[in-house]
Amino acid sequence: MGETITLQRLLGMQKKVWNFKINADHETTELVAREQLKSFGQISRIGALIALPLTVYAMVLLFSYAEVGFIATACFYVAISAFVSVRNFLRQAALDPDTADYKVAIKNIHTESIISSIAFSCVLAIPFAFGQIPYNLDIAILAMGALVVGGFVFGSVPRAQTYNLSITTICYAGAFIAAKGYGGISTAILLIFFALCIDYIYRMFFFNFVQRHLHAAKQKDAAETVRLLLHDYAEQSSDWLWEVNGDHLIVNPSARFATAVDMEISELRDLPLVDLFEDSMERNQLAQSLASGKAFRDIHVPIKLGGEECWWRLSGRRIKTADGESSHIRGVAADITSAKKAEARVAHLAHFDSLTDLPNRALFNQSLQRSIGRMKNDQKLAVLYLDLDHFKTINDTLGHGAGDLVLKAVANRLENNIGIEDVVARLGGDEFAISLRNVGSYEDVMQVAANIIDKISEPVMVEGQPVATGVSIGIAVAPDCGNDGEELIKHADIALYNAKENGRGCASLFERSMHEAVQDRRNIEMDLRAALKRNELELYYQPLVNIETNETIGYEALLRWHHSEKGLIMPDVFIPVAEDTGLIVQLGEWVVRSALYEVAKWPEHLSVAVNLSPAQMRSPNLIPTIINALAATGVAPHRLELEITESVLMNDNQSNVELLHKIRSLGVRIALDDFGTGYSSLNYLRSFPFDKIKIDRCFVEEVDSREDCRAIIRAVTGLASSLGMVTTAEGVERSDQLSQLKEEGCVQVQGYLFSKAMPAANVEGRVETASASAAGAEASEIGEQKSTKSKRCKTPRKAQQRKAG
Ligand code: C2E
Ligand code: CA
Ligand code: CA
Numbered sequence: 001m002g003e004t005i006t007l008q009r010l011l012g013m014q015k016k017v018w019n020f021k022i023n024a025d026h027e028t029t030e031l032v033a034r035e036q037l038k039s040f041g042q043i044s045r046i047g048a049l050i051a052l053p054l055t056v057y058a059m060v061l062l063f064s065y066a067e068v069g070f071i072a073t074a075c076f077y078v079a080i081s082a083f084v085s086v087r088n089f090l091r092q093a094a095l096d097p098d099t100a101d102y103k104v105a106i107k108n109i110h111t112e113s114i115i116s117s118i119a120f121s122c123v124l125a126i127p128f129a130f131g132q133i134p135y136n137l138d139i140a141i142l143a144m145g146a147l148v149v150g151g152f153v154f155g156s157v158p159r160a161q162t163y164n165l166s167i168t169t170i171c172y173a174g175a176f177i178a179a180k181g182y183g184g185i186s187t188a189i190l191l192i193f194f195a196l197c198i199d200y201i202y203r204m205f206f207f208n209f210v211q212r213h214l215h216a217a218k219q220k221d222a223a224e225t226v227r228l229l230l231h232d233y234a235e236q237s238s239d240w241l242w243e244v245n246g247d248h249l250i251v252n253p254s255a256r257f258a259t260a261v262d263m264e265i266s267e268l269r270d271l272p273l274v275d276l277f278e279d280s281m282e283r284n285q286l287a288q289s290l291a292s293g294k295a296f297r298d299i300h301v302p303i304k305l306g307g308e309e310c311w312w313r314l315s316g317r318r319i320k321t322a323d324g325e326s327s328h329i330r331g332v333a334a335d336i337t338s339a340k341k342a343e344a345r346v347a348h349l350a351h352f353d354s355l356t357d358l359p360n361r362a363l364f365n366q367s368l369q370r371s372i373g374r375m376k377n378d379q380k381l382a383v384l385y386l387d388l389d390h391f392k393t394i395n396d397t398l399g400h401g402a403g404d405l406v407l408k409a410v411a412n413r414l415e416n417n418i419g420i421e422d423v424v425a426r427l428g429g430d431e432f433a434i435s436l437r438n439v440g441s442y443e444d445v446m447q448v449a450a451n452i453i454d455k456i457s458e459p460v461m462v463e464g465q466p467v468a469t470g471v472s473i474g475i476a477v478a479p480d481c482g483n484d485g486e487e488l489i490k491h492a493d494i495a496l497y498n499a500k501e502n503g504r505g506c507a508s509l510f511e512r513s514m515h516e517a518v519q520d521r522r523n524i525e526m527d528l529r530a531a532l533k534r535n536e537l538e539l540y541y542q543p544l545v546n547i548e549t550n551e552t553i554g555y556e557a558l559l560r561w562h563h564s565e566k567g568l569i570m571p572d573v574f575i576p577v578a579e580d581t582g583l584i585v586q587l588g589e590w591v592v593r594s595a596l597y598e599v600a601k602w603p604e605h606l607s608v609a610v611n612l613s614p615a616q617m618r619s620p621n622l623i624p625t626i627i628n629a630l631a632a633t634g635v636a637p638h639r640l641e642l643e644i645t646e647s648v649l650m651n652d653n654q655s656n657v658e659l660l661h662k663i664r665s666l667g668v669r670i671a672l673d674d675f676g677t678g679y680s681s682l683n684y685l686r687s688f689p690f691d692k693i694k695i696d697r698c699f700v701e702e703v704d705s706r707e708d709c710r711a712i713i714r715a716v717t718g719l720a721s722s723l724g725m726v727t728t729a730e731g732v733e734r735s736d737q738l739s740q741l742k743e744e745g746c747v748q749v750q751g752y753l754f755s756k757a758m759p760a761a762n763v764e765g766r767v768e769t770a771s772a773s774a775a776g777a778e779a780s781e782i783g784e785q786k787s788t789k790s791k792r793c794k795t796p797r798k799a800q801q802r803k804a805g
Helices: 002-011 026-065 068-094 102-129 137-154 158-180 183-236 255-261 281-292 337-349 361-374 391-398 400-416 442-457 485-501 514-531 571-581 583-599 622-633 646-652 654-665 681-687 697-701 707-722 735-744 760-769 796-804
Strands: 239-244 296-305 308-321 324-335 380-389 423-428 431-439 460-462 465-467 470-478 507-509 537-546 552-563 567-569 607-611 640-644 669-675 692-695 726-729
Touching: 026 068, 026 102, 026 137, 026 183, 068 102, 102 137, 102 158, 137 158, 137 183, 158 183, 239 255, 239 308, 255 296, 255 324, 281 296, 281 308, 308 337, 361 380, 361 423, 361 431, 361 485, 380 391, 380 400, 380 442, 380 485, 391 400, 391 646, 400 423, 400 431, 400 442, 400 460, 431 442, 442 470, 442 507, 470 485, 485 507, 485 514, 514 552, 514 571, 537 583, 537 607, 537 760, 552 571, 552 583, 571 583, 583 607, 583 622, 583 640, 607 669, 622 654, 646 654, 646 669, 646 681, 654 669, 692 707, 697 707, 697 735, 707 726, 707 735
Parallel strands: 470 507, 552 607, 607 640, 640 669, 669 692, 692 726
Antiparallel strands: 239 324, 296 308, 308 324, 380 431, 380 470, 423 431, 460 465, 537 552, 552 567
């Protein structure tokens, strides 16, 4: 605010006169003041020139009319004031407006205006007032002239102008009144009116003058800012400026530009700009744009820097100068290599899998559709849908790093085992697809699939450890199974489902009937979610019998599902679905609680065995569920036996082993179920001290007819007893088997020979009569619809089902 007042005072505009008001800070005040000085310096000389004829004319008038004494006084007086004025004017003109003390200089102009206006007015006004010169038109013209010229000379310094106008007007108006009495009043008023008009006009001029200079100052400021910014831009930003002359040779290369191309500034100077870039379409485009002289934006040009393929983005336009456009072109360049690379990467990712670098589903679909389009009439094309077996277990037990390594290894093996015309893709997760072009017969396709299964089944080495892998394959062949890419993939997927159902590690060809099977499974999945809430699940119990005494020592709890529409559903059908969907965790907790609730009603010597899926092992709820159920029912922990399969111990799963130890430390017993159906069976006996081994039904099946089965059972019972474990033979259906098992040293038996699984109520009845016969004739009547011949041996898959999860 203070600054503004200074300015206005200095400029003579501290009051809002004639509506012209100016606000400016200290800097602009100085700027305007210096402009005033400059302008005054120029005008004052012209003003002096104009004042001269007026003065001469006034002298002529004096000489014509006035008395000699008066003339002599006037001449003397004029000489002195003219001398002072002229000296002042000259001094003012000699001032350097840019360096002078502008405050002093402006004040001098104020003084000057007072002196000169008194001098020039009085020389005529006084003789006139005293009647020395008669009243005539010349006087009026001279008075007007003095006003106009004074206004003109001091117009750029309003306060000086005000002094000048006031003094001149007062002098002449006074003179008119003195000379003519009342008659002079009207003339005096007219004069004052003119003076006011002149004041208004010159103040308006001055106001515009200031505005113009303020505007110019602002523009200069802006230009300076832009210049600084450009400088900053060139020196610091990731982009840099370039400039070429009319021949498109580089001029004024900046240090940054030179650094960017790793050249000396001197080398860059006068080099054709386009020569910096690699010969390419883009470079031609740049050359054309330069030649056209039109502004261009974002041309991407390849450039080799330090042996590396890089990309620059250039924009440019002709430089504008005061007299139009110059032939020079100036622009910015930016290194966009990383953006380009990212772009290429994104484009690649849109079609390729980032982990294995195999084509992804989208690209596979495209290429499949193309291949189908090119197929000739007699040709066949096969789509193989692959899913790794146990991959989830690998991921869960060994970590995602190991999982990734396995996926990469599998991708490698697949690529190495297909023809050059064939395409292998990763569809996501552990699913892959292969399209085989121009296959001969179905046998050929099955042969390729078998070969792939072999190759994938070789263990993958992860950090020096072999990790077991396997693959299931579903196959759909065009044109028989469809003529559309998507349809083929869908059918191959359905066939894959079938392959998994058949025990994994195998290939299945699509058949129309598979559709239904898939649909059934989907329905089961949906219904199973509701089954628990609707109380449709029930535990059946199958007795475990002491081979020596024929006494029932406990029961294995086996799940049954009473479906509202489909009737009784066996666990082989729904447990795998429950495992795949994760429902098994919830289901398994229910089983533990229900089984313990039941066993609590039985005599102390009877125990219960509960099957555990590997997915349950991963649930943090497992141990709390067991502890709570034991506490709630008051059942002694040793009466609970958990049956797990080998898959839980696969790949040296240390966390599962630890968990088993924890469970065992509660007093709960652990049994190894389905022994003999997995992989390197005997090894697992050493990784955890099981309480019991359950020998799978497939060995028991032929124990009475095949020596090798007997040998295996003998080996297992021998090893088990030396390790302090109990052996239970599963699936004993005939007494011949029983006697053979007794001979081979089995401790316990379980099977239809004694009883099928039965509802809890039957167990209670049995317990009460407590007279189970070794023949178990009555029990086989009970509740079990399952056929004895239904399954001979647990397939490896069944063993894995309980691990898959
Ligand atoms: P598993 O644990 O091996 O159970 C033994 C299976 O063999 C039972 O089939 C039983 O009914 C059947 N079996 C018993 N004796 C004989 C016989 O003399 N001959 C023949 N042919 N079969 C006999 P089930 O009840 O159908 O259970 C099938 C599988 O379902 C079980 O095999 C187990 O792996 C799974 N499972 C059953 N209940 C549960 C459960 O509560 N949780 C989990 N995770 N799995 C369960
Ligand atoms: Ca079992
Ligand atoms: Ca079993």
